[in-house]
Amino acid sequence: MARKDARPDVSRRKFLAGVAVAGAATTVATGAKASPGATANKRLPSAVMPNTLQIAAETGGLREPTTQIPGRPASDYMVDVIKSMKIEYIYSNPASSFRGLHESLINYGKNTMPEFLTVTHEEASVAMCHGHFKATGKPQMALMHGTVGLQHAAMAVYNAWADRVPLIMIGGNDLDASKRPPGVPTVHSAQDINALVRDFTKWDDQPVSLQHFSQSFVRAYKYAMTPPYGPVMLALDAGVQQASIKPEEKDLYTPKYIPASPPHADPAALRETAKLLVNAQNPVIVADRCARTQAGIDSLVQLAELIQCPVVNQQNRVNFPNTHYLSAGPAVIRNADFILGLELTDFWATVGGWVDNGEHDGHGIMESRHRPDVKLAHINSVELNTKSNMQDFQRFMPVDILMPADAQASLPLLIEYVKQAITGDRKTVFEQRGAARRKAYAQARASMKQRAALGWDASPISIARMTAELWPHIKDLDWSMVNSSSGAAPWPLQYFPIDKHYQWLGRSGAAGQGYGPPASIGAALGNKSLGRFSFSYQGDGDFMYVPGSLWTATHHNIPMLMMIHNNRGYHQEVMHVQRLSNRRNRVANLGKTMGPVGTSIENPDIDYAAMAKSMGWWSAGPIKDPAELGTVLAKAVQVVRAGEPALIDVWNQPR
Amino acid sequence: MRFVVRSQVWLAAIAAGLVLGFASMSSASEKGKQLFVKHGCWQCHGFVGQGGLAGPALTPEVMPFEAMNNFVRNSSRAMPPYTEAILSNADLTEIHAYLVSLPKPADPNSVPLLKQ
Numbered sequence: 001m002a003r004k005d006a007r008p009d010v011s012r013r014k015f016l017a018g019v020a021v022a023g024a025a026t027t028v029a030t031g032a033k034a035s036p037g038a039t040a041n042k043r044l045p046s047a048v049m050p051n052t053l054q055i056a057a058e059t060g061g062l063r064e065p066t067t068q069i070p071g072r073p074a075s076d077y078m079v080d081v082i083k084s085m086k087i088e089y090i091y092s093n094p095a096s097s098f099r100g101l102h103e104s105l106i107n108y109g110k111n112t113m114p115e116f117l118t119v120t121h122e123e124a125s126v127a128m129c130h131g132h133f134k135a136t137g138k139p140q141m142a143l144m145h146g147t148v149g150l151q152h153a154a155m156a157v158y159n160a161w162a163d164r165v166p167l168i169m170i171g172g173n174d175l176d177a178s179k180r181p182p183g184v185p186t187v188h189s190a191q192d193i194n195a196l197v198r199d200f201t202k203w204d205d206q207p208v209s210l211q212h213f214s215q216s217f218v219r220a221y222k223y224a225m226t227p228p229y230g231p232v233m234l235a236l237d238a239g240v241q242q243a244s245i246k247p248e249e250k251d252l253y254t255p256k257y258i259p260a261s262p263p264h265a266d267p268a269a270l271r272e273t274a275k276l277l278v279n280a281q282n283p284v285i286v287a288d289r290c291a292r293t294q295a296g297i298d299s300l301v302q303l304a305e306l307i308q309c310p311v312v313n314q315q316n317r318v319n320f321p322n323t324h325y326l327s328a329g330p331a332v333i334r335n336a337d338f339i340l341g342l343e344l345t346d347f348w349a350t351v352g353g354w355v356d357n358g359e360h361d362g363h364g365i366m367e368s369r370h371r372p373d374v375k376l377a378h379i380n381s382v383e384l385n386t387k388s389n390m391q392d393f394q395r396f397m398p399v400d401i402l403m404p405a406d407a408q409a410s411l412p413l414l415i416e417y418v419k420q421a422i423t424g425d426r427k428t429v430f431e432q433r434g435a436a437r438r439k440a441y442a443q444a445r446a447s448m449k450q451r452a453a454l455g456w457d458a459s460p461i462s463i464a465r466m467t468a469e470l471w472p473h474i475k476d477l478d479w480s481m482v483n484s485s486s487g488a489a490p491w492p493l494q495y496f497p498i499d500k501h502y503q504w505l506g507r508s509g510a511a512g513q514g515y516g517p518p519a520s521i522g523a524a525l526g527n528k529s530l531g532r533f534s535f536s537y538q539g540d541g542d543f544m545y546v547p548g549s550l551w552t553a554t555h556h557n558i559p560m561l562m563m564i565h566n567n568r569g570y571h572q573e574v575m576h577v578q579r580l581s582n583r584r585n586r587v588a589n590l591g592k593t594m595g596p597v598g599t600s601i602e603n604p605d606i607d608y609a610a611m612a613k614s615m616g617w618w619s620a621g622p623i624k625d626p627a628e629l630g631t632v633l634a635k636a637v638q639v640v641r642a643g644e645p646a647l648i649d650v651w652n653q654p655r
Numbered sequence: 656m657r658f659v660v661r662s663q664v665w666l667a668a669i670a671a672g673l674v675l676g677f678a679s680m681s682s683a684s685e686k687g688k689q690l691f692v693k694h695g696c697w698q699c700h701g702f703v704g705q706g707g708l709a710g711p712a713l714t715p716e717v718m719p720f721e722a723m724n725n726f727v728r729n730s731s732r733a734m735p736p737y738t739e740a741i742l743s744n745a746d747l748t749e750i751h752a753y754l755v756s757l758p759k760p761a762d763p764n765s766v767p768l769l770k771q
Binding site: 049246355356357358388449450451453454455456457458460462463468469471472486530571574575578579581582583585586587588590595596653654655 | 684760
C-alpha cells in the first residue's frame with residue numbers, strides 16, 4: 001500500500017529501536033538513569049513513574065521523527081479536495097490515526113473552509129454535523145479515530161441514517177500491519193473499520209491512493225446529497241495521509257461535483273394519485289420528512305389548498321405551517337377514504353396502533369385505525385435505500401400506489417395533475433370541506449389554550465407554561481427551535497406559530513439518546529451565520545449522555561439558549577415498569593425515588609446550571625417557581641443575543 | 656417498612672416544595688396528593704392531574720368516584736388496571752378527594768400569555 005514509501009526507513013528503524021524494542025524491558029522512558037541499588041534503598045515516590053507500556057498506552061507508542069519528509073504532503077492534496085466541496089466545518093475529537101490530515105487542515109489549509117472544531121466525544125461530533133445540516137442544508141464533516149472513535153460515534157450515525165441526514169465521515173485507520181506502530185495504534189486499527197457502521201451508512205470506501213481518495217470523496221458527497229440523504233464513510237489509511245505525493249501522481253485531479261437530480265415519481269402513478277385526491281370524500285395528506293426546504297412547504301400548501309385537504313404533520317420536519325387552517329391532528333385519519341403519505345417513517349403506525357395492555361402473551365394489541373375501504377398512496381424515497389439488519393424500515397404496510405421517489409421533487413407534477421383532474425362539481429365540495437376545516441382548526445386552538453391553563457401555576461412547572469413564557473422574548477426574532485425532548489415537544493409545536501422550515505428541525509431519527517446537546521449546538525452554529533436565534537428544550541436524560549458537548553459551544557463562540565426539561569427521570573421508561581408491575585399484581589418498588597427503581601434521576605439531583613457554568617455557559621436554575629421563569633428567560637435571551645450560550649434548568653412536570 | 660420509607664421521601668419532597676401545587680389544601684386532600692404520587696398517577700396525568708403526553712387530564716371535571724373506581728379496576732387499554740392488592744379502596748378514595756380539592760384552572764382568556 002501507499003505506506004510502503006511513506007516513511008523513511010531510517011526513521012522507522014530509529015523508532016523501532018527507540019520505542020518498540022524497549023517495550024519488552026522494564027526501564028522507564030524518561031531518559032533519566034537510575035542504578036538498581038540506589039532505587040532499592042529509596043522510599044517509593046508517591047507517584048510511581050510509568051513504565052514503557054504505560055507510556056506507549058498514553059502516547060500511542062509514537063516518537064516523532066526528527067527527519068523532515070521531503071516533497072508535498074499527500075494530506076495537503078486531500079485538503080484541496082475537501083475545500084473543493086466547500087465544507088465549512090469539521091467536527092472532531094483529535095486522534096493519531098488522522099494526524100496527517102489534521103496537520104494539513106490547520107496549517108496548509110489555514111483552518112478555514114473547513115475549520116477544525118474541537119469536540120469532546122465522537123458521538124457529539126456526528127450529532128453536531130446532523131444538527132448543522134438540518135439548520136442549513138449543507139453537509140459537514142466528522143473526523144474520527146479508527147475502531148474506538150467510530151464505535152463512540154456509532155449511535156449518532158444511526159440517528160443520522162434514520163433521520164435521512166447527510167454527513168461525511170472520515171475515520172483514520174492504520175492498515176499496514178507490518179509498519180504501523182505497536183500497542184495502542186494497532187489495537188485501534190482494523191481490516192475494515194467501515195464495517196462497524198455499514199448497516200446504517202449509505203456508502204463507504206477505503207481509498208488506497210490519492211486519486212482514489214478524491215474520486216471517493218466526491219462520490220461519497222454525491223451519494224450523501226442525493227435523496228434519500230444519508231451518512232457516508234471513508235476509512236483513511238494513516239500511511240496514505242502521511243506519505244508525500246509521488247512523482248507518478250503529478251497528474252492528480254479533483255473530480256467535479258455535479259449534484260444529482262432527486263428521484264422523481266412515475267408520472268402515471270402521480271396521475272392516478274391526483275385522481276384519487278380530487279375524487280375522495282375525505283382525503284388526508286400525512287407528511288413526515290417531506291419538506292427538505294421552504295419550497296417543499298410551499299408546494300404542500302399549494303396542493304392542500306387546491307382540494308382543501310387536511311394535512312397531518314408528523315413533525316420530523318416542518319412540512320406544513322401549523323398556522324394554516326388545513327393543519328390537522330391525526331384524528332382525521334380514522335375517517336379518511338384516501339391517504340397520501342409523504343416520506344413517512346412508519347405508514348403502518350400512521351393508520352394503525354398498538355395497545356400495550358398485556359394481551360397476546362404480553363405483546364398487546366395491534367389494531368387498524370382506518371376505514372376498511374381506505375386507499376393508500378405513498379411517495380417515499382427511503383424505498384430506494386433500504387438495508388436488512390437495522391429495522392428502521394418499520395412494520396410492513398401494503399399500499400395501493402407506492403412511488404419510490406423524493407416527495408418534495410414530485411409534488412409540482414402532482415399539483416399539475418390535480419389541477420387537471422378538478423372538475424366544476426368538485427369545487428363546491430372543496431369549499432364545504434375548507435369551511436369545516438377552518439371551524440375545526442379554531443376549535444383545536446381554543447382547546448389547546450384551555451389545556452395549557454391546566455396546572456398553569458403548578459410547581460414543578462408545566463411544559464405549557466415553560467413554552468408560553470419564552471414567546472414574548474423571541475416573537476420578534478428570526479428564531480429556530482433546534483431540538484426538543486419528546487416529552488416537551490408537543491407544546492411548543494402547537495403553541496409557537498411555525499411556518500418556516502428552520503423553525504423546527506425535527507427529532508433525532510432513531511430516538512437514540514445523546515442527540516440533543518450536540519445536534520442543537522451544531523444547528524446553532526449553522527443558524528449563527530444566518531442570523532437566527534437558536535433555542536432548545538433539552539431532556540435531562542438525553543443531556544447526561546453527552547454533557548461535554550457544551551464546552552464546544554463556548555470554545556467556538558456558538559450562541560444558543562438551552563432549557564433543560566428536567567423531570568428528573570427517564571419518563572419514557574417510568575410507565576413501562578409501572579405497567580408491568582400492575583399486570584403482575586405487584587406494587588412497583590420505588591426505592592427512594594419518584595418512579596420505579598431504575599427510572600429516576602434523583603438522589604442527588606443534578607445541578608445542570610453548575611455543569612453548564614463550569615464549561616463557560618451563562619446559566620440559571622433550577623427554576624421551580626413558574627412566576628420566576630419569565631425574568632430568567634429575558635436575561636438568558638439577552639445573553640444569547642450578545643453571542644454567548646445560556647442554559648436554564650427548569651424543574652418540569654413529567655411530560 | 657417500605658411504605659414508611661416512601662412516606663418519608665414524599666413528605667420531605669413536599670416540604671421542600673418539589674411537588675408543590677397549591678397552597679391551601681386540607682390534610683385529607685394532602686394525604687390524597689401523597690397517594691397520587693406514591694401510586695404513580697402523576698407519571699401520565701401530571702402532579703396536579705393536568706394530563707400530558709401519556710395520559711388525559713383528570714381535572715377540572717373530575718369523574719364521579721364510582722366511575723373512577725370502575726375504570727381504575729377494569730381498564731383494558733393503555734392504562735394498566737390497578738387491583739385492590741395494589742391500590743386499596745381507601746387510597747383511591749383519598750386520591751379522588753385530592754383531585755376534587757384542586758382549584759379550577761384559570762380561564763385561558765384571562766392569562767395574557769395564552770391570549771395570542
